[in-house]
Amino acid sequence: MSLAVLRSLHAILADAIDDIQRVYTPEKGQTPNGHDREEPVAGGDAASYASPPPSPSTPRVPLDFPLLDAPYDPNDPAEQLTTHPVVVGAINRIVAAAGQMATTVQAPFYSLCDASMGYNLPSCLRLLEASHTVEILREAGPQGLHVDLISQRNGVDSAKLAHILRLLATHHFIRERSPNVFTINRISSLVDSGKSFEEIKKWESQGRPEMKYHDTNGVSAFVGMCTDELFKSSAYLTEAYLLAGTEPPRPPFEHAFRTDAGFFAWLEGQGPSASYCSGIADDDTRTTTKFRLERFGTAMSGTGSWEAPGAVFNGFNWRALAPGSIIVDVGGGIGSTSMLLANAFSHSSASTSLGPSPPFSPRGPNENEDLGFKFVIQDREVVVAMGEKAWRAKCPEFLDSGTARFQVHDFFTPQPIKNAAVFFLRVILHDWPDAQARHILLRLREAATPDTKLVLADFVLPLACVDADEGEPAGNGVLEGVDGAESMLAPAPLLANLGKASANAYWMDLTMQVTFSAQERTLRETTTLALSAGWKVVKVTHAPGSLFGHIVAVPVPIPVQCRARAGIGSASLNVPSIPSTADEEGIRRGKVELAVIERASSRCGTPTFGSRTDLPTMYEARARFGGGVAKRSRLPGLVGRPGAGPPPIPSTRPSILKQSAVITSTGTPPLKRKKPSPLSFPTGGRLSSPSPASPKPPASPRVPQPPPPMKRRMSLAQLRSPSQEDAMSPAPPLPRQIPPSPMSPQHPVPPPIPPRSLARRASHAHLTIRHSPTSSFSSAALPSSPSLPSQYSQQGPKSSNPAHGSTSSSHRPQTLSRPASLAQLYQSANATSHRASSSIPSRQSIEVPPRASPSLSYSPCTPATPVRPPTPRLAPRRASLAQLPPPSLRKHSGSVMGPPINGGSGAGIGGAISMVSLLERGAALNFGAAAEGLPQEDGESEPPFGGAGSVLAAAARIERGGVSCQGSP
Numbered sequence: 001m002s003l004a005v006l007r008s009l010h011a012i013l014a015d016a017i018d019d020i021q022r023v024y025t026p027e028k029g030q031t032p033n034g035h036d037r038e039e040p041v042a043g044g045d046a047a048s049y050a051s052p053p054p055s056p057s058t059p060r061v062p063l064d065f066p067l068l069d070a071p072y073d074p075n076d077p078a079e080q081l082t083t084h085p086v087v088v089g090a091i092n093r094i095v096a097a098a099g100q101m102a103t104t105v106q107a108p109f110y111s112l113c114d115a116s117m118g119y120n121l122p123s124c125l126r127l128l129e130a131s132h133t134v135e136i137l138r139e140a141g142p143q144g145l146h147v148d149l150i151s152q153r154n155g156v157d158s159a160k161l162a163h164i165l166r167l168l169a170t171h172h173f174i175r176e177r178s179p180n181v182f183t184i185n186r187i188s189s190l191v192d193s194g195k196s197f198e199e200i201k202k203w204e205s206q207g208r209p210e211m212k213y214h215d216t217n218g219v220s221a222f223v224g225m226c227t228d229e230l231f232k233s234s235a236y237l238t239e240a241y242l243l244a245g246t247e248p249p250r251p252p253f254e255h256a257f258r259t260d261a262g263f264f265a266w267l268e269g270q271g272p273s274a275s276y277c278s279g280i281a282d283d284d285t286r287t288t289t290k291f292r293l294e295r296f297g298t299a300m301s302g303t304g305s306w307e308a309p310g311a312v313f314n315g316f317n318w319r320a321l322a323p324g325s326i327i328v329d330v331g332g333g334i335g336s337t338s339m340l341l342a343n344a345f346s347h348s349s350a351s352t353s354l355g356p357s358p359p360f361s362p363r364g365p366n367e368n369e370d371l372g373f374k375f376v377i378q379d380r381e382v383v384v385a386m387g388e389k390a391w392r393a394k395c396p397e398f399l400d401s402g403t404a405r406f407q408v409h410d411f412f413t414p415q416p417i418k419n420a421a422v423f424f425l426r427v428i429l430h431d432w433p434d435a436q437a438r439h440i441l442l443r444l445r446e447a448a449t450p451d452t453k454l455v456l457a458d459f460v461l462p463l464a465c466v467d468a469d470e471g472e473p474a475g476n477g478v479l480e481g482v483d484g485a486e487s488m489l490a491p492a493p494l495l496a497n498l499g500k501a502s503a504n505a506y507w508m509d510l511t512m513q514v515t516f517s518a519q520e521r522t523l524r525e526t527t528t529l530a531l532s533a534g535w536k537v538v539k540v541t542h543a544p545g546s547l548f549g550h551i552v553a554v555p556v557p558i559p560v561q562c563r564a565r566a567g568i569g570s571a572s573l574n575v576p577s578i579p580s581t582a583d584e585e586g587i588r589r590g591k592v593e594l595a596v597i598e599r600a601s602s603r604c605g606t607p608t609f610g611s612r613t614d615l616p617t618m619y620e621a622r623a624r625f626g627g628g629v630a631k632r633s634r635l636p637g638l639v640g641r642p643g644a645g646p647p648p649i650p651s652t653r654p655s656i657l658k659q660s661a662v663i664t665s666t667g668t669p670p671l672k673r674k675k676p677s678p679l680s681f682p683t684g685g686r687l688s689s690p691s692p693a694s695p696k697p698p699a700s701p702r703v704p705q706p707p708p709p710m711k712r713r714m715s716l717a718q719l720r721s722p723s724q725e726d727a728m729s730p731a732p733p734l735p736r737q738i739p740p741s742p743m744s745p746q747h748p749v750p751p752p753i754p755p756r757s758l759a760r761r762a763s764h765a766h767l768t769i770r771h772s773p774t775s776s777f778s779s780a781a782l783p784s785s786p787s788l789p790s791q792y793s794q795q796g797p798k799s800s801n802p803a804h805g806s807t808s809s810s811h812r813p814q815t816l817s818r819p820a821s822l823a824q825l826y827q828s829a830n831a832t833s834h835r836a837s838s839s840i841p842s843r844q845s846i847e848v849p850p851r852a853s854p855s856l857s858y859s860p861c862t863p864a865t866p867v868r869p870p871t872p873r874l875a876p877r878r879a880s881l882a883q884l885p886p887p888s889l890r891k892h893s894g895s896v897m898g899p900p901i902n903g904g905s906g907a908g909i910g911g912a913i914s915m916v917s918l919l920e921r922g923a924a925l926n927f928g929a930a931a932e933g934l935p936q937e938d939g940e941s942e943p944p945f946g947g948a949g950s951v952l953a954a955a956a957r958i959e960r961g962g963v964s965c966q967g968s969p
């Protein structure tokens with residue numbers, strides 16, 4: 001069965017690559033969408049402005065997919081095509097299938113290593129960003145820079161830096177172009193602030209390191225923040241939830257940074273200083289909370305892009321509202337979403353003041369449309385002041401005309417607007433634990449009329465399995481009648497949530513947990529939560545390619561027990577916010593809730609996760625209708641070029657695939673039809689969600705067109721492009737001969753690939769030495785030079801019997817731990833893969849090491865790779881893990897395990913726990929000495945985290961200050 005699954009995954013990969021190729025090299029006369037080139041018909045439905053007409057900057061085809069080895073260029077037409085919906089869908093399937101495939105075949109222990117030692121990845125990434133190595137490499141140009149020269153500039157020890165950069169290169173974040181010479185690539189170039197290295201150093205010397213992030217797209221700040229305070233916070237998950245025993249648990253962040261001030265209060269300077277780590281000068285501005293606060297603000301500047309462009313318009317049928325309806329933007333921040341809606345549905349006289357128009361003819365709903373909606377944007381005082389200022393500067397007409405107004409309001413207190421048509425909450429609930437979130441919803445329910453709608457905009461986490469009982473009694477019925485609930489992202493054998501392709505939403509979920517004790521929610525969770533506060537969810541909408549959803553709910557009676565639990569009397573809903581239940585438990589719970597709110601209250605003046613920090617320009621507002629271009633990127637050196645069009649924002653990964661209500665290939669019967677939604681809005685409005693029956697959207701390579709939402713589990717075959725083509729890009733298929741799997745015997749023999757290709761992940765590395773059992777050859781005799789001597793080039797006998805390679809441990813291929821050589825192979829494999837384009841290595845390319853041969857199977861270096869003469873040196877052979885008995889593992893784990901090699905998962909940091917901080921502080925060196933002076937953990941001195949194993953106990957000693965390293969995150 002497993003092989004069958006692998007073949008299915010392989011077919012998904014091949015098919016997805018075909019899809020991409022069709023977009024990048026469409027047939028003559030077609031746009032990359034596969035549409036005939038024609039002007040879209042001006043019309044009234046969503047599809048008509050879902051895609052603007054092709055602009056002069058329409059990419060010329062054929063194109064090739066962007067190179068991993070070249071810097072990211074958002075203005076590159078090939079890069080822009082990556083947001084094409086067919087490409088997005090294909091990418092998702094590739095990421096999901098490849099991730100699942102790798103995890104299926106990889107030795108389980110290595111998967112564990114990838115996850116539990118993956119903490120090295122954010123660590124190295126942080127150093128890359130903080131040492132401004134990306135800027136140094138950008139300035140060095142495409143030839144790259146030797147690590148010694150990088151070291152001379154950024155001051156990081158050259159020998160250490162080489163290994164750090166190599167780990168990053170092994171994970172494809174940078175490139176080792178030749179031995180110890182590194183360049184940036186498509187990924188690391190995103191971290192480029194665009195500032196010159198000298199400039200950054202000058203700011204650092206002036207105590208203004210945050211200047212590096214000013215006027216950037218926020219990626220370098222985001223990476224800095226994630227790999228610093230958020231990474232360290234996550235390491236304390238176990239302390240917070242298991243060992244500390246506090247009720248409710250304090251967020252892991254507070255354990256990591258030894259503060260109870262709350263994340264934002266701490267950022268704002270309350271609580272202990274962040275820079276008391278030994279070895280770091282107290283006045284090093286790079287570790288102060290001021291620096292981190294500034295960095296946070298910049299990091300958040302791009303989070304509006306979580307929401308797929310145009311999603312707010314398709315997430316709710318705004319046109320079904322009565323003219324003059326009142327829309328309350330609860331916790332609306334500076335009112336960015338209201339601004340978009342006001343532009344669309346209220347008098348648009350302000351639009352001229354919003355900046356330049358996009359280069360295509362706008363046909364957004366703001367044209368000739370004035371439904372006279374009124375907007376009330378509620379937030380905390382300090383935010384309201386910021387919002388008013390921003391609107392005054394950009395579109396005072398809306399304020400002057402009364403179309404929009406700001407209102408200071410604490411959403412934990414009774415809602416003052418009693419006649420709202422819509423309460424709109426964008427990324428509010430994800431900031432709060434359930435109790436507080438329920439409280440917010442109850443306050444809105446109190447003020448709702450029978451016709452009031454609640455619209456929640458947040459990530460909607462899918463389950464990792466099929467939600468088979470949705471809507472059925474066994475599933476407790478919460479999803480019964482929820483329009484759109486039956487979506488799933490992928491059929492078997494892929495995970496229902498598209499696995500690794502959806503990772504980002506789950507990263508975000510845990511980030512909300514570790515910083516605020518908050519969370520993203522599944523639809524089931526949100527529906528249950530809403531129901532407990534008197535709201536029945538009736539509809540959920542996702543934009544294609546996004547897990548960010550819009551959830552619509554209508555008022556229903558509040559369950560009695562929820563009124564009691566929340567302190568809401570049965571006679572009146574308008575009650576104090578503290579639970580008034582007389583019993584002790586009620587009082588205790590009330591105090592706990594207040595404590596959570598107080599701890600979190602400091603965030604109210606600060607941009608928080610998901611908040612938009614800029615008002616949209618008219619350009620962006622209109623582009624959002626187009627669904628493809630949202631924000632003018634400020635990527636350094638690459639964007640903002642005169643005349644350059646706006647780059648697309650990177651789309652949120654996951655793609656919702658097209659609906660297909662048929663029996664799946666796995667035999668799943670069609671689920672029964674849901675009851676009609678209680679939302680009785682008339683359909684056919686211009687902003688209604690696209691349906692399969694909608695006219696086909698016009699072609700545009702620049703602005704992706706949304707496929708209809710998928711509602712049913714589909715068969716594997718339907719997952720493939722034809723289903724998407726039906727919906728959005730009816731490209732006449734290329735001669736679509738889906739090749740048989742290259743693994744199958746019938747598959748045509750692909751071009752030969754040199755035997756040195758990294759075709760098989762042998763034990764530990766892709767390096768295999770063929771040696772004779774009788775030979776005394778061992779890696780000890782190998783040169784340790786980063787490059788291989790040419791005489792070691794592929795002279796050895798060809799593998800003839802793959803089985804030979806794995807017969808017994810004594811005949812196992814021996815593996816080497818020579819990072820430079822590994823990198824060299826990586827490079828050659830890279831070259832190979834480029835040559836081979838998208839072909840998947842065939843069996844012919846899989847070199848299973850045979851039994852021994854005294855020769856190495858390496859081929860010569862590519863001409864581009866400078867080869868240094870070998871420096872023979874004794875190199876201890878890294879034993880195959882399988883050869884080592886468990887005690888060796890324990891004793892010599894450091895020498896057994898190599899760094900995770902590509903092909904494994906992303907950096908799982910969940911397992912890092914307190915190890916991280918210990919290693920980070922170098923505290924392990926001092927455990928013994930420090931522990932001597934400490935009281936025993938026998939009750940006399942209680943360990944801070946309730947006692948633990950040795951590492952945790954050591955961590956506890958550090959916490960008590962008993963260890964000489966006073967490290968701090």
Ligand SMILES: C[S@@+](CC[C@H](N)C(=O)[O-])C[C@H]1O[C@@H](n2cnc3c(N)ncnc32)[C@H](O)[C@@H]1O
Nearest residue numbers: 331332333379380410411426604608609611612
């Ligand atoms: C993640 S932001 C979302 C802002 C806005 N909805 C958006 O989409 O950009 C959360 C917002 O909740 C606001 N907030 C936090 N606590 C609040 C409270 N007790 N009452 C009202 N607003 C609050 C914050 O000030 C912040 O603007």
